[in-house]
Amino acid sequence: MLVIRRRPGESVLIGEGVEVTIIESTPTRVKLGIQAPSEVAILRKEIQLAARQNVAAAEAVSPAAVRMLLDTLRGGAGSG
Amino acid sequence: MASFETTQFGRVEYDEPAVVHFPNGLPAFESERRFLIIEQDSTAPVVFLQSLSTPGLVFLTLPVRFLDPSYELTMLPEDAALLGLPPDGEPPREGADILSLAILTVRPGQPVTANLLAPVVIGAASRRAVQAVQPGGYSVEQPLCS
Numbered sequence: 001m002l003v004i005r006r007r008p009g010e011s012v013l014i015g016e017g018v019e020v021t022i023i024e025s026t027p028t029r030v031k032l033g034i035q036a037p038s039e040v041a042i043l044r045k046e047i048q049l050a051a052r053q054n055v056a057a058a059e060a061v062s063p064a065a066v067r068m069l070l071d072t073l074r075g076g077a078g079s080g
Numbered sequence: 081m082a083s084f085e086t087t088q089f090g091r092v093e094y095d096e097p098a099v100v101h102f103p104n105g106l107p108a109f110e111s112e113r114r115f116l117i118i119e120q121d122s123t124a125p126v127v128f129l130q131s132l133s134t135p136g137l138v139f140l141t142l143p144v145r146f147l148d149p150s151y152e153l154t155m156l157p158e159d160a161a162l163l164g165l166p167p168d169g170e171p172p173r174e175g176a177d178i179l180s181l182a183i184l185t186v187r188p189g190q191p192v193t194a195n196l197l198a199p200v201v202i203g204a205a206s207r208r209a210v211q212a213v214q215p216g217g218y219s220v221e222q223p224l225c226s
Contacts, residue, residue: 044213046197046198046213046214047107047213048107049197049198049220050106050107050108050195050197050198050211050213050220051107051108052108053183053185053195053197053198053220053221054106054107054108054109054139054183054195054211055108056185056187057139057140057183057184057185057195058109058137058138058139060185060186060187061088061138061139061140061186063088064188065140065186065187065188066123066126066140066186068186068188068192069126069140069184069186069192070123070126072191072192072224073125073126073224
């Protein structure tokens, strides 16, 4: 992984037409400004994780899955 | 009373005030805005989140409090506003102000997992809901039994 130190107000350029600017930095978070062509998708990574998991969760539902879930719950398994 | 034909439950009848609205949909299901909470004695404590647009779309969920009584929910100000919660008020009370549900993934031959990274949070008064991605620490695939 490439690591670059930047200060608020400074930028990095990625490929053709993507510019990431550090707008603000605090001890717990940084505020980024991103300029990119409209065809470049920009997504918070957690949203992508949630999206993939939602698809997996929705695909797996069936009467058999419900039975399996109830067996798991009634087998004494509560919290993880 | 309205009704909707579902794949999992057959025809379900519901009153409009019972509908849960997701103004932004859910990640990967952005156009799914209306869901029904279905709970049955025979499948308790499982809470089904049934789409009112797609007959075959239903999520199996469990209350987050059931899975992890010490779960600490973090709400972004924009999510709190979406749910109709006061912007500067006390943290919302689970069960009174909000209901948090973890979506389950049940695959044959694999442990059941719960998405604690991004629980569905429903405003009790507004009936509006959002999948509230948490800032960190919780797993998108937390096994129910380990």
